[in-house]
Amino acid sequence: MNIAKAFDNVRAKTPLVHNITNYVTVHDVANIILACGGSPIMSDEPEDVEDITTICNALNINIGTLNKRSIEAMFVAGEKAAALGHALLLDPVGAGASRLRTTTALELMGAVKFTSIRGNISEISTLAHGTGTTRGVDADAADAVTDANLAAKASFAKEFAARTGSVIAITGAIDLVADQSRCCAIRNGTRRMGTITGTGCQLSGMSAAFLAANMDDPFTAQVAAICAMGLAGELAEKALQPGEGNATFGNRIIDAISLMDGAALEKGARYELL
Amino acid sequence: MNIAKAFDNVRAKTPLVHNITNYVTVHDVANIILACGGSPIMSDEPEDVEDITTICNALNINIGTLNKRSIEAMFVAGEKAAALGHALLLDPVGAGASRLRTTTALELMGAVKFTSIRGNISEISTLAHGTGTTRGVDADAADAVTDANLAAKASFAKEFAARTGSVIAITGAIDLVADQSRCCAIRNGTRRMGTITGTGCQLSGMSAAFLAANMDDPFTAQVAAICAMGLAGELAEKALQPGEGNATFGNRIIDAISLMDGAALEKGARYELL
Amino acid sequence: MNIAKAFDNVRAKTPLVHNITNYVTVHDVANIILACGGSPIMSDEPEDVEDITTICNALNINIGTLNKRSIEAMFVAGEKAAALGHALLLDPVGAGASRLRTTTALELMGAVKFTSIRGNISEISTLAHGTGTTRGVDADAADAVTDANLAAKASFAKEFAARTGSVIAITGAIDLVADQSRCCAIRNGTRRMGTITGTGCQLSGMSAAFLAANMDDPFTAQVAAICAMGLAGELAEKALQPGEGNATFGNRIIDAISLMDGAALEKGARYELL
Numbered sequence: 001m002n003i004a005k006a007f008d009n010v011r012a013k014t015p016l017v018h019n020i021t022n023y024v025t026v027h028d029v030a031n032i033i034l035a036c037g038g039s040p041i042m043s044d045e046p047e048d049v050e051d052i053t054t055i056c057n058a059l060n061i062n063i064g065t066l067n068k069r070s071i072e073a074m075f076v077a078g079e080k081a082a083a084l085g086h087a088l089l090l091d092p093v094g095a096g097a098s099r100l101r102t103t104t105a106l107e108l109m110g111a112v113k114f115t116s117i118r119g120n121i122s123e124i125s126t127l128a129h130g131t132g133t134t135r136g137v138d139a140d141a142a143d144a145v146t147d148a149n150l151a152a153k154a155s156f157a158k159e160f161a162a163r164t165g166s167v168i169a170i171t172g173a174i175d176l177v178a179d180q181s182r183c184c185a186i187r188n189g190t191r192r193m194g195t196i197t198g199t200g201c202q203l204s205g206m207s208a209a210f211l212a213a214n215m216d217d218p219f220t221a222q223v224a225a226i227c228a229m230g231l232a233g234e235l236a237e238k239a240l241q242p243g244e245g246n247a248t249f250g251n252r253i254i255d256a257i258s259l260m261d262g263a264a265l266e267k268g269a270r271y272e273l274l
Numbered sequence: 275m276n277i278a279k280a281f282d283n284v285r286a287k288t289p290l291v292h293n294i295t296n297y298v299t300v301h302d303v304a305n306i307i308l309a310c311g312g313s314p315i316m317s318d319e320p321e322d323v324e325d326i327t328t329i330c331n332a333l334n335i336n337i338g339t340l341n342k343r344s345i346e347a348m349f350v351a352g353e354k355a356a357a358l359g360h361a362l363l364l365d366p367v368g369a370g371a372s373r374l375r376t377t378t379a380l381e382l383m384g385a386v387k388f389t390s391i392r393g394n395i396s397e398i399s400t401l402a403h404g405t406g407t408t409r410g411v412d413a414d415a416a417d418a419v420t421d422a423n424l425a426a427k428a429s430f431a432k433e434f435a436a437r438t439g440s441v442i443a444i445t446g447a448i449d450l451v452a453d454q455s456r457c458c459a460i461r462n463g464t465r466r467m468g469t470i471t472g473t474g475c476q477l478s479g480m481s482a483a484f485l486a487a488n489m490d491d492p493f494t495a496q497v498a499a500i501c502a503m504g505l506a507g508e509l510a511e512k513a514l515q516p517g518e519g520n521a522t523f524g525n526r527i528i529d530a531i532s533l534m535d536g537a538a539l540e541k542g543a544r545y546e547l548l
Numbered sequence: 549m550n551i552a553k554a555f556d557n558v559r560a561k562t563p564l565v566h567n568i569t570n571y572v573t574v575h576d577v578a579n580i581i582l583a584c585g586g587s588p589i590m591s592d593e594p595e596d597v598e599d600i601t602t603i604c605n606a607l608n609i610n611i612g613t614l615n616k617r618s619i620e621a622m623f624v625a626g627e628k629a630a631a632l633g634h635a636l637l638l639d640p641v642g643a644g645a646s647r648l649r650t651t652t653a654l655e656l657m658g659a660v661k662f663t664s665i666r667g668n669i670s671e672i673s674t675l676a677h678g679t680g681t682t683r684g685v686d687a688d689a690a691d692a693v694t695d696a697n698l699a700a701k702a703s704f705a706k707e708f709a710a711r712t713g714s715v716i717a718i719t720g721a722i723d724l725v726a727d728q729s730r731c732c733a734i735r736n737g738t739r740r741m742g743t744i745t746g747t748g749c750q751l752s753g754m755s756a757a758f759l760a761a762n763m764d765d766p767f768t769a770q771v772a773a774i775c776a777m778g779l780a781g782e783l784a785e786k787a788l789q790p791g792e793g794n795a796t797f798g799n800r801i802i803d804a805i806s807l808m809d810g811a812a813l814e815k816g817a818r819y820e821l822l
């Protein structure tokens with residue numbers, strides 16, 4: 001599992017990522033895709049998305065501020081991208097928090113096979129069980145992946161990966177990435193990342209770029225992207241000066257990704273196959 | 275009137291704020307709600323908003339880039355949030371600048387009772403008189419609250435608060451907060467805050483969090499939020515280094531909120547009951 | 549050609565710019581319009597845009613995340629703004645990348661005469677030839693304006709300007725601004741500006757403000773805006789400290805514009821009439 005190479009492939013290949021994503025964090029999503037070496041394009045009009053996704057290498061679907069038009073666009077784009085063999089990522093923001101979000105995510109999973117599905121534990125549990133509760137866009141603390149329940153959560157992730165054929169990425173204090181046969185735990189990142197909006201959305205956008213640049217090994221690509229995001233959070237926190245707070249921290253995450261390469265990622269990554 | 279406690283309550287209770295807001299400043303709105311201790315969620319699809327607002331504690335309606343879909347969502351969410359006894363805030367961005375904005379704001383006020391209505395003097399005057407002129411999203415200078423007209427403006431604000439049953443917050447060089455019996459003038463803030471987009475929208479989002487965490491005293495909650503925003507602007511301005519300008523200033527405002535607590539707010543706040 | 553005066557006119561006149569623009573970079577567009585001395589307002593609901601554009605001095609149409617509603621709003625606002633003699637700018641983001649984008653841009657050009665059309669070489673070529681290929685939102689490298697093809701590209705730009713009656717602004721490593729009789733090449737800017745999202749969109753928003761403040765000389769206004777953006781990029785790059793990357797660079801561009809005036813622009817601008 002060569003995560004350094006996975007990152008360097010993004011910079012070498014400049015994958016073009018079509019994003020149908022929420023308008024809250026979209027600017028950061030675009031910038032982090034650029035910062036890691038990809039190229040973003042946003043389009044959510046059903047009549048526009050087929051053409052746009054055709055010229056791309058990956059599709060990042062994030063249901064954060066979904067509406068009827070964008071939902072239609074997600075299906076149109078998803079089916080086209082799947083037919084073309086592109087990397088597909090689903091970020092089920094708020095699945096479990098509303099019926100529309102839960103239903104949309106499940107129906108998207110029924111319509112196309114995602115290369116990777118990335119969410120917090122509450123969102124992923126909702127998708128796995130068809131129902132659930134999510135506190136807004138944050139995970140329910142009672143669900144959290146901990147050292148005490150790591151084996152059980154890893155089994156759950158592998159089982160869900162086997163059932164969907166997707167890489168499953170569950171992010172939180174400890175991140176898990178699973179395919180049907182393996183599960184990797186990642187311990188990069190800091191609690192402060194939860195105090196700003198969009199680190200999850202940014203990770204999803206960046207993951208789509210990593211997946212597109214590493215189509216032969218989506219598991220490693222997904223691990224690499226999560227390590228990179230977590231490491232960027234650590235570097236951003238370390239760089240904070242007295243008087244600096246959340247907004248500067250957020251900017252420094254994108255700064256850190258823009259300055260990172262595969263070797264630096266490998267050096268700072270903390271992951272273990274379970 | 276304990277504004278320190280009002281702020282500390284936000285950090286203690288982590289209110290969840292549903293925002294139907296414009297896509298220009300939404301990222302900063304989300305981040306400042308997080309920075310003050312709340313948790314934001316955005317949703318503007320009529321089929322989604324009932325579920326989302328139900329799990330929240332406050333609803334922030336900002337008509338900044340309204341469209342027919344989001345207007346419908348404002349009414350659906352507003353009526354649900356009102357029925358559930360949530361804190362409701364209206365930010366009538368651009369009321370007076372277009373008929374659609376004026377009408378939408380007035381009809382929302384007819385449909386639900388807002389806990390607080392926050393706007394600039396031109397927007398609030400428009401709502402009070404049913405008509406008005408607003409220079410885009412900025413107040414008309416001729417309307418400004420000054421020391422010379424402070425008593426008259428305070429009477430106007432109290433009268434409008436009595437008529438609506440809402441706290442009325444008029445922000446500008448001097449801010450006024452009124453309920454039917456009291457009016458408070460706030461002198462925090464700097465002119466530079468008008469040179470970046472979104473300080474008003476951020477204040478509205480943060481106010482919704484303060485209102486939700488202080489349901490027993492919305493007047494004090496609204497005063498506290500305005501003092502906090504103004505103080506953050508002052509701190510951000512003082513921290514500016516040579517060569518730094520508007521974008522850095524904007525980031526430092528969110529930084530300052532993320533580092534503030536009730537005690538610091540109380541120390542820096544400049545307000546007086548009229 | 550007095551670009552210093554063109555900039556100072558923006559600060560003196562504070563033009564109000566109506567933007568129908570994409571939700572990816574809209575926050576930066578609003579902030580750079582403020583930073584250069586203008587005042588932005590965003591509205592893309594067909595029922596809202598006539599009133600809003602009426603109180604403005606310029607209309608900036610950017611098709612970056614167009615949808616059917618916003619397309620309708622572009623035509624309604626465009627026709628109203630044209631009837632009122634406002635400055636009109638078209639940013640054909642992604643023309644050539646999808647049929648909807650190409651068609652929308654061409655139909656807008658058929659419906660109203662734009663004061664200026666600003667895009668990358670692939671987008672402008674698409675509009676000139678009615679068809680084309682664009683790599684997402686980036687120009688095709690094979691099309692780039694270089695010293696070797698400068699005369700030919702200048703002729704193309706002048707011919708297209710003559711045909712449309714618009715100032716034509718083609719931005720890239722070398723920028724070209726043409727009207728029917730003149731073409732100016734601009735060599736400000738740095739490659740790093742292509743590694744963050746939105747420098748093009750920001751330039752378009754700022755250009756609309758410059759055009760509105762210099763209605764008697766749109767050619768000079770457009771040259772001045774491009775020089776200002778490029779110079780801001782150079783200053784932002786020079787100010788970067790070790791450990792700072794893309795997000796800080798982006799903030800520093802807006803910082804630099806907010807600190808710039810006509811004299812500083814004239815001093816740092818590098819342009820030549822061809």
